[in-house]
Amino acid sequence: MTETLKQEKNSITQDKSDVLLEVEGLKKYFPVKAGLLQKTVGHIKAVDDVSFAIKKGETFGLVGESGCGKSTTGRTLIRLYEPTDGKILFEGKDISGLNEKQLKPYRKDIQMVFQDPYSSLNPRKTVGTILEEPFRVHKLYSKAERKERVEHLLEKVGLNPDLRNRYPHEFSGGQRQRIGIARALTLNPKLIIGDEPVSALDVSIQSQVLNIMDDLQKDFGLTYLFIAHDLGVVKHISDRIGVMYLGRMMEVAPKRELYSNPLHPYTQALLSAVPKSHPSEVKKERIILKGDVPSPSNPPTGCVFHTRCPKAMDHCKVEVPKLQELEPGHFVACHLYN
Amino acid sequence: MKATKSIFILVNLIFMLFMFLTACGTTPEDTDTAERGADEEVDEPTGDPQYGGTIVLGTSGEPVIFNALYHQDSASADVTDLIFAGLTYTDESLEVQPHIAKDNAEISDDGLEWTFELQEGVLFHDGEELTAHDVVFTYNIFLHEDYTGPRAGSFTSLESVEAVDDYTVKFTLREPDARFHTLTGYSILPEHILGDVPIGDLEDYNEFNIENPIGAGPFKFENWDPGQSLSLVAHEDYFEGRPYLDGVTFRFASDSNALVLLLETGDIDHMIAPTSELVAIETYEHVNLSSTLALRYDYIGWNLQNPLFEDVRVRQALTHAIDRQEITETVLEGQAEVAHAPVSPLSWAYNEDVARFDYDPDRALELLSEAGWEPGEDGILEKDGEKFSFTILSNDGNTTRRDIGIIVQQYLGQIGIEVKPEQMEWGAFLDKINPPNYDFDAIVLAWGLALDPDPSAIWHSKEIENGLNNISYRNDRIDEISDINTTIIDQDERAELLGEAWAILAEEQPYTFLYYPNQFVALNRDVQGFTHHPRVDMYKVNEWWLNR
Amino acid sequence: MTTYIIRRLIMMIPILIGISILSFAIMYAAPGKPTVLNLDPDISVEDRERQMERLGLNDPAHIQYLRWMGNVLQGDLGNSFTRKQPVTQLIMDRLPNTIILMVVSTFLAVIIAIPFGVLSATRQYSKLDYGVTFTSFIGLATPNFWLGLMLIMVFSVQLGWTPVGGVSTLGSEFNLLDRIHHIILPAFVLATADMAGLTRYTRSSMLEVINQDYIRTARAKGFRERTVVYKHGLRNGLIPIITIFGLMLPTFIGGSVVVETLFSWPGIGKLFIDATFERDYPVIMAITMFAAVLTVIGNLIADILYAIMDPRIEY
Amino acid sequence: MGKPENNVIQQQSDQTLGKRRSLLSIIVAKFMQNKLAVFGLFTLAIIITACVLAPWIAPHDPNFQNLRNRLAPPGPEFWLGTDHLGRDLFSRLLHGGQVSLTVGFVAMLGAVSIGTTIGAIAGFFGGRVDAFLMRLVDVIISFPNIFLLITLVAVLEPSMEILILVFALLSWTGTSRLVRGEFLTLKNREFVLAARTIGMSNTRIIFGQILPSAMGPVIVAATLAVGGFILAESTLSFLGLGIQPPRASWGNMLTYSQSVTIFRTAVWYPTFPGLMILITVLCFNFIGDGLRDALDPRVVEK
């Protein structure tokens, strides 16, 4: 059932009317201050000119290594950070410039699930209080209704509703992450941004949570932006995937296309670096990247990947490659394909 | 591990021992049996005076400047008294006596011309002779328009001073001034050193004032170690003969408590002893206590701008209600005499025959009742719905006066008057009580009396607006007496007039005069030849000698 | 680094100006004027007035402040009102005493606190730890002046081991032993509270460090516990102490007020107290500013030391 | 798949229900482990109770003087003897404790409220607001505290209220730095970000979300501050600037230890207030130390 649904979605990529969120040229720079007067001497270009679109009901995966700007992208989208430049079109309306008051209605529509199950729940409040908070902020429902809804949500994420009077410390990591998901669901959002929601969990718990997220997507018709560094997890949950490196989008493609036919040298290296899933498996020749990710405060010129790219050309040092659609739905930012 | 354990035990032991020592190590030594006489003199000298030795004088105030024309503090006065000499001095019976002058002033019949003959051979520390020109130089500074010191006001009656010859000096007054006697004791400055310094710069002329004062007194300035000590050495050519002591060292300590400890350990030989520490000092076997009546009285001043105290009967009642006898016997360890008027028994102008308002709470209530004050429901006196309630202010530095505020609260409470004692820091206290604020109900304070008994500075109504009459006392007869008494040169005649003033003030009770306290000097038994002066701390030190 | 220091020095300026304005304002608002502190019937109203004029006290507050500021910028701290001497002179006479006292008590505090703090941490929950903890708590809870009084009573008066007060024996030539003899009690009293605090800080800082991963690494390298604690632990543990240390500096000046009074120690703390009571504005201002500068510089030095001790900090 | 999962839920809830421990009980249990802290709390409770009940349990009027019975040694009538004005020391000790403890507590409340508010604002909003407030803190910290204290207390009349005010106004900086530091870390904690994503207002985030989590260190600091203020009052008393008589405070009673005479003839007089200060401050320090361990967020979150 879902299999067919997903395929359907893939086939209508080009239909703009189905787009829930569109990001155009998003930039988030953090100033670097130094010197006598603490002037801004440069910027950490955490997110630099990133564009992509998420369609209603799909899961868009965002992968990359630490420092690539994937989390910053997520946090900028939900306006925890002020975007430096670019548009964030939610259902066609640009929310990048709205102030907190104008933003409030959209707060219901976009929600976030955080990485750390320990710090994402206020340790001094009961689970019930945490889950009722969104209702109070938006002045929704009566007291009784709130309680009922909270219990319903807890059930939905597989927790016993009787535990609503417990404090977060009484729960295990996986349970807490479910509570985090439940909180994101309280306001019936359209889009949920998952910022590494399972990376802090043990393997056996991780799969529980992924399954719950899958179930909820079906039940509530949710759209996910799923940020993660684990390629296996991203592959499992996503419909389409964007690969980021040093603040830039390297490649965007439907998941099967991406994993079977990675075009960008970075994507290729990334995939080849994933450890074998079976000891007797023979890997295609592993591409070992040299060195480390450069500092985002002083990114390389031209293509940001050229310093580590096994296929780098002189041209790559000079010109920033554009993200272009090589095959339908498969976008790559690389000079190799010019 | 063993080692650390024993360290731990040791540390604890030391700590406990320490606590124990401090708590129990100091049993009082038969303090109760020590006898204290009001005018006890130091042991008689045990032999003939001998030369040599240095004594250490403990003091809590540090001097500021060694120039009598500019200093305002007693610590400076103590030192300058030893370095400089004046034409006259006031002896322990408060009589003016000649010093550099051969005799007391020869006063013309109209009282306007005062002539002094100077002794010959009086030498400054640098060997120059002190002559009439130095006297003229010194006194002309007061008269100079550029003079910046605080004494110009004292010399308004002086018109000029001139040297008749090297050893004769003549003061010419504008009008007769009985007080002028007391002004002739000022330190004589050396003209040969200061003659070229502009008068306007003299106050800041530290080369002389602080670093190297040169006088004709018994001791020479030697060294000042700020904050710690100041040493003087004998002036070999002192005109009254070389002092017995080789030197005198002032040792500065933070407060009288520190001084008492220094006295106990023998680090200092002399200190002005506070009444509150007598009990301790008496136990020191190496220390003698000398006491004499201080030229001072303590009082409670009633702010007469406050309607509460308008009625003289109320003021009298307040005095009746306070057991001054008990206060002097207890808080002051019996070392004080109850006071009745604003004049010291030591003064030639003292009048014993004034109204007395001894402790008599019943009489107090009667008087208050006459004045319209009757007990209200809560026991507090009321009149026209007003409660008899006020604040009594004292300054926090003086524990005795602070305690008196508290004691008075209880005494007056017993007759139904509500008193709130309050203490303030001295500067703030003065700001509050002085013009233009007069912001107080009652104050506990004391007057250290000037050598001249002229009452005008405190009691004349013209002093209300800007002077020391901050309780706003007003009495025409007092104003009159104040105005004329200084023009009467004859002491007996003046004493009679002043006696009338004291009687009026005692009757009117603008103050409740509390007591005349004794003052004490604690002196190492080795120090001989000491004479206790009621007003001058460093009195005739050239006659002191050490029996060591 | 240099840029950082310069920047910090520049940042001091507004702070110091702020402090100077604040203290001037408080002082000016204070009741009581310098020259009327004596109720002397011999001094006439005119004489008082003339003195007010001479000291510039009749000018409006802001004029007085600007004049003071102008003089300070030219290096002139003015003359004391009551002591007739240049403020610089007064301070220079007393400052060495205060500095010596501070240095010795700091030294005492450090030399006692750090070893005990480290021992206490490395033997957490041992008898020694409890002993040190308890003793430092007592040190923190004892009123400083009371401790001083008791020590004087016991060691100076009862036992006669130490002098009652002062910097040196009167009239003696400079003598190191004599100086030590005089300074030991006041320095100890001044150091007590900080000593106790420092011990606690060292302990908790070391406890924090001892649980770090790199300590485990050092142990895994097979080093003896002593090497682990002193080579790998202590340097890291001392880094936060440096900050505390910078903050301690001003408390020493503050504490010196009490200790100097107790031990008749002629330093600037005692001078300040006297000046406050005398409303000796130039002296009050000078000492306040001096203490403020010392505080700010103390913090700066602490930060610089911090950067030297901790290679992670780069400016 | 559905069945085992439900099964699991059941098991989970049983499990968690079994080891239910509220936050408070964890903190209390942790605190109780610290023997010194418990001792401190117990002793302090006795002291505070005695002082609060002073008007009822004090055997004498603390201000009634009997000048003829000054500095009487401890005895059946006056348990701890009398002072230099013949007042009952025990009664004064109890009433003085009221004053000292009030000074300590109220000043602490003031300092903590100011410090918390300013620290919270600076830490939460950051940027210029933070820079300005921290410069203000720098000024006050760089201001030699005791000097300002002396000047202020000298200038204003040293009543208990003024003393409290001055203490509070000068002592908030530590708390504000502490709170600011906590806010700087906490404001980026994910539960705060979560609160922002649901559109919660800043005020609510500051007071409802961050502040409760930041209170741990503040409570510890506050506990220690009470003791600190009691000591500070006694130091000011030593300089003649503390609580003024006839009102008794431990500080101003202790100052009589300065008098050699009293030390020699009535050593008990300053000893008792001294001990009370020592013990009380010690208790506060013990409690603070215990709370530091008990309120350590690592304890709660792990």
Place this chain on the structure above:
Amino acid sequence: MSTLLEVKNLKTHFFAKDKVLPVVDGVDFKVNKGETLAIVGESGSGKSITSLSIMGLVPKPGGKIVDGEINFDGKDLVQLSENQMYKVRGNEIAMIFQEPMSSLNPVLTIGEQITEVLIYHKKLSYKEARQKAIELLKIVGFARAEGILDDYPHRLSGGMRQRVMIAMAMSCDPKLLIADEPTTALDVTVQAQILELMKDLSKKFDSSIILITHDLGVVAELADRVIVMYTGQVVEESPIVSLFDEPLHPYTQGLLNSIPKIDEEVERLSSIGGNVPTPDSFPKGCRFSTRCPHVMQKCIDEQPELKEIKPGRKSRCFLHEEGVGS
């Protein structure tokens, strides 16, 4: 193949005020010379404490080895005095840790931290030690090794620090290297670098390695043999390939199935329900009984033993007795 290390019935318990936490509860395994043994388990399985027990670095106070033997190269490490252990740690057995960012002392240079081991254990002079350190750094892949020596750890990236840690661990040619989650904190491309490096080194130095990890991918890359730990006990022991081919214990099965893989696609991940029980709430019977899909009454009542099921393969499960197998 000779045995280098044999752990027998190791019990490391933690003592809290009112309870005993059996964090490591009867662990048995062997490491052969030159072999890489992986210890796999989720958090709370006791794998890290097992490794610290071998090192004699059980966190104090609280932790204590209460029973068992650790026979290493002919001596029982449990019985060695602290002084004797100093000679073993860092010299014969070296260890690297999970957090490269915090495992190096921030105030000492890289050079100081490497040379101190050599000077201490191998009694080299400073100069020799420095030379050797440069060699080691070159081996772990630093081209400019000299330059690195005087750098402080904070200037290096996570991957570089982990290399430094490895260089440090290898400096005394240890017979056994314990790597506790050596790549967990690293990015996947860096992890690949480190894994390659470790493969090379294990060959080059002929050291035995105990690799502790929760990541079965890393295990698949590096290990020869695997033991799977759960709640302080070994639940399965197996050569690497057969474990992946045919996991015996239901826990291992669940673990393998719940990992999303990049080369397979499943509609729904299988998962192990529930949570890992904490040491104060271990069930009475089989410790996995609270989560096991095959749980039987016997499992709740009794603890199964670790038994050899097939040659070289052990499992702790009653299912094998019943002949149910996998």
